[in-house]
Amino acid sequence: MFSGTPRPPPCGGALAGLRRDAMHMDLLLAAAYVSDAQYNRNVPFETAPQAVRLYYFYNHWTMQAATYFFICVDLSLALFEEPALFPLPLLATSIAEVLCLTAFFGRLVHFAKVTPQMVFWKDTKNICIMVTIVLTLVDLILYGSLDAVNIRSIRWSRPLRPVFLINFPESRQIRRAFRSIRNTLPDILYVFLLFTFSMLVFSLMALKLFGDRRVHSWQFLPVNSPIFGHCLPRSNTPRVMPAYDFNWWYSLYFITYVIINTYIFMSVFLAVVYNNYRKHLKNEIRKLAYLKRHKMIEAFNILKVKVGPEFVVEEAQWRRLVRTVAPDMSSGHLELLLRISDEGQTGHVDKMNFLRLADLLNIQVVTINIKRHPLEAWVPRVYQSSASLLVQKVVRHRIFVWVFDVIILINAIFIALDEKNPFVSYAEWLFLSLYVIEILLKLYTYEPRAYFGRKQFWNWFDTLIIITALVATVANTTIQSARKYNSQQILDIVLILRILRLLRVIVTVQRFRVIVTTLINIGPTMLTFGGLVFVVYYAFAIVGMEAFHGKVQFFDPNFTTPDALVCGNPALKGSAFSRGRYCKNNFNDLASSFVVLMELTVVNHVLLLADGFALVTHQAAKLYFILFHIVVVILIVNIFIAFILEAFFVAYSLEKSEVETAIEKKIQELGVGIQEEEVQDGKPTDHVDTKDHGDNKRKALEGLYCRIASKKYRTVDALLQWMFESEIAPEDEGPSLDEILNFSPSDMYPKNPNFENSA
């Protein structure tokens, strides 16, 4: 019914590896039950216990897609509810919401069936979803019944909707970021209190020392400046530190203020956030690693039989298990894994090797080195001719890369020149054809499937950019010759593609690689921060719409009617808000709200907007803006920085080291491993061929090579887990399941911190 392995979730990218890992464990455990049942009772797979079928069903891509669909529907309801971009009647949105809630509840029940009771109820995310479903229903019923008697109330449960987005998907990163926020709150609260105290002391001083005591005290206080935006808006500075009317008292006060409240407190915030982030990250990694070990031991205990003095899993049983877990694995691949697991070819797999099965299943097996270049197969004489070999040699030479780097740089200079010049536009055709030739030559030299291998990021990048640029340029020329008119959109796209090509040059410089590789590695995870920010924006946008809807109107900038000048609200007359023409910054619908919040994040006019909206509603409106600023700038930005710092620290600490897991060692011993680095430049064939292994072990496995994902392309999580696992002794069974689930980050502090890890 549901054939094929469950698909990786759409969040994709670097997280997939870890997720696959977690899934394999569960699947292995379930499959162990099945395999055991089949073996003992000789039942066919179709009658496998309900648990495994449910598990497959839960992870099937249709179910996951359906969940995402309902999450999207639920979130987009805000577009149709009052204040709406596209108004729909209350009944329609309510029915849609109830449908979504039902779907979420079903999914949760399904999850409960495939998870052990204890684990399910220990997991906050399940509780979260349940509470949110109940609250939303309560709110819906209340609002609906009040609406029926024509009383307008507030849909207070709407800011809770992102809870489903956070808690359903398998993306651990976004939940971790949320947990970081939650766990950091008590610590950061104390720093924040100190900070507030320091602000108060400085405000008090400013008020007494230079203040005009009656007016503008809020406006005058430096509260306006450093903390809110990490910097000083210039419009405020002359008042505090006038360039023209310098006063030593002022400047001493001002500099002390900036040093203490900007530099020192911001560093302390970062230190607290980073410390918490690291503590919780490590705790989580430890928990995961032990949980994995625990599940593997459980699976082993189901399948074990006593052979001689020790318990083992028999080969037949092992094969059945692997077949159940990965039905579409090639038999060569399976033999290789068996060879690794059962080194002595004893006919059974011992405990230590069995525990590694989940890791083994994650190792990519590639067959690249057997395959020859298709041209070699089709026209061997031409491909092996001396001219052809010379071409191949030239393309493989380092200078070939350098020549094209220089060409890209020259191209960059041409981009900066005026493209009206016909010479410049002809040059662009020349560059484009050079790039096409480069790609064709490379495809001629390297085996195409190796060249477009899964991890050959830069080859994909190159080819996609060139093809898109080619298509767009041709399209534009066609339009131009047909209608004598340049399509500006197409020109813009071509331009950006041309500029992006410069990235290529960067990567050829060895010293840039650590930085670029680390940035690329954390790229996908950074997108999940986008998710986090979206969630915060969504909640704030809903609240903002409830509070400020319709208070400020936007008029066409050419309008100069009195209404347009005050954004349609007389209360704004003469305010900085209307003078600066900020009327577009309103909360009249979801899109506008998002735009306002996005601007608030990157541009420094929090207090201007706070003042503006306080004028049209109530002084308490300021709280909304300040709270938003604290959450986004102090918490999220610092967690983001902590995340980048962590990634770089791990990258730096691994830069000069050799960490190998037991499996990698074994694969190297068997001589069937190739390092990712060797495949890197697309020529593993030569490299492997020149090595003379000659032993029969390798012969037997010819055609199959384990590709060990290189350290370079792993995420921080994967690297840390890998390091932690290489530190657990193979015979260590770890703590009990209950202890694992109750691991707390505060246990992570070593009782005797040593010199190495102290700082």
Add this chain to the structure above:
Amino acid sequence: MFSGTPRPPPCGGALAGLRRDAMHMDLLLAAAYVSDAQYNRNVPFETAPQAVRLYYFYNHWTMQAATYFFICVDLSLALFEEPALFPLPLLATSIAEVLCLTAFFGRLVHFAKVTPQMVFWKDTKNICIMVTIVLTLVDLILYGSLDAVNIRSIRWSRPLRPVFLINFPESRQIRRAFRSIRNTLPDILYVFLLFTFSMLVFSLMALKLFGDRRVHSWQFLPVNSPIFGHCLPRSNTPRVMPAYDFNWWYSLYFITYVIINTYIFMSVFLAVVYNNYRKHLKNEIRKLAYLKRHKMIEAFNILKVKVGPEFVVEEAQWRRLVRTVAPDMSSGHLELLLRISDEGQTGHVDKMNFLRLADLLNIQVVTINIKRHPLEAWVPRVYQSSASLLVQKVVRHRIFVWVFDVIILINAIFIALDEKNPFVSYAEWLFLSLYVIEILLKLYTYEPRAYFGRKQFWNWFDTLIIITALVATVANTTIQSARKYNSQQILDIVLILRILRLLRVIVTVQRFRVIVTTLINIGPTMLTFGGLVFVVYYAFAIVGMEAFHGKVQFFDPNFTTPDALVCGNPALKGSAFSRGRYCKNNFNDLASSFVVLMELTVVNHVLLLADGFALVTHQAAKLYFILFHIVVVILIVNIFIAFILEAFFVAYSLEKSEVETAIEKKIQELGVGIQEEEVQDGKPTDHVDTKDHGDNKRKALEGLYCRIASKKYRTVDALLQWMFESEIAPEDEGPSLDEILNFSPSDMYPKNPNFENSA
């Protein structure tokens, strides 16, 4: 001739401990030679070898004061040289400079005599000083001879003057910050190149996508915004992300730009700087610890005699050594140290105990617990009466502290009120008298010498603030009643003191302690960052004065003559510089230059000034401002943040741990130790008296207690060194001197980074 131990250097504070440590080692080694010579040849101390006399002389406070004096003279020469605040003839400043250089050379020669050759020539700081002296002399001769024939040239060696300030004093922190900058440069250079590249890509895009291609390209480019000042000056933002004329292309570009160039690159800069800082800090700590061990072993080898199977130092020899090193140590103190070193009272000290001598000498020995309250000695009956005991009990009660915390908070509210109100000004008298009563009561209860102990920071703080406030208030009242006039200066001082008192309340909250204690611990070291910034400012100010002297004039703000409007330079007509009245930002003398650079550090108008000065001189002038910004904002601010982060990480990792050095364990075993915490609140007497030790060991040593400096009040350096030393095995002799001197931070990377220290 030079009696007394060498004084701690004026840089003082938290660094003194470490410095004292380094000095003790050298002194011990020198003294070991002396002691050996005396013992073997029975010569009196007066004829001790020249080396020890030279060493004492080198560390004598008069010599150190003289060095500081000459450094100050040399640096302040810039005030008297053209362009001068107080002009002096060239001959006068030249003679002064030659005098200073001679003094520096003498000091260096002196240092060479008391340091082993190899160590001297390995030390970059000595080479630095020599090169600077030679360069300055060459410059002086060149300039003088050209001046003699009336050719005005440039005194190019003047920016090198801070070299003496950096390299002479013993303050390690400022040199480490400089080394951090130097060592980080290659790494940061690559990030900076990438960053520049990213800026170029974005600029190119902006230019092509939205730019008016001919004019204002530099002005338009977002180069103006995030990186230069970590934030967006509001005056630029509307052009890039207009609030009123919103365009999705713009905002997408703009947000990508801010995320990549502000958040990501700034984090990468921080990661690189922090990583380097940590690497070099640890390398330095390791070097110091091994150097100390090495010197102690050398001293031991000089003094050792063979007793039984092992080499030891005899008690007489040991006493002689300690007497030489610390001539004014009380004999009780000496006996205590001997008891700790020679536990079995065997009459000699073995190697392991001898190696700890330097640490032992650093332990404070206090006699507080013997002393009774003076009142108890004078009027025992009154002091022990039940009323008096009740008062003491009340004062010691926790509620007493709380009551005064509440009083301070109420006082804060009164400060915010209008002081014209007579009720408010009377209340201030009431508060002041309450505080005086509090201090008197505390002095009545606690032993005054314990209350004003060396580490009783908050007691000192309290008392000083109250006394100053009392004196100032009385002075102001006197002036007021005599002349019917309030002195504004005195009122300001009183106000600040009143506000500072609020700090008291903070410290009583337990959760704030970690933060406040860490901040206080790093306080003195932060001052050395002031030194670092001063050095950078000085060099830039000298260069700025040479380049921009007299280009911009400042006129009184009330002047509206055409000259005043363009800052005295027609080239500035219509520029943002003159429109914003930035004329005071000039480089016409040292003071103005410093003020300009200080403003540039904290306020975000680097590019405005760069544009202004480029107009009056040359486009190349912009380089000066951008370079300054890079050095100060990217390097120094990040090193400062790295330093704070490090301090907090060490504090957090020690928060829950117990690290004890071998000495501390031994002192605890002997029962003669009191933890700093016990002395904290000024009542060690009670605490110790209530404990019933009763063993004769303690009796014999009664009256002397070792005070172990608590973890809480140690600097990051001291804590790290302490941790490292507790990890070296007592019998580990460490690598050879040559290896120690050549330790490189890249060896610090563990070959197998483990899970704990990886991140």
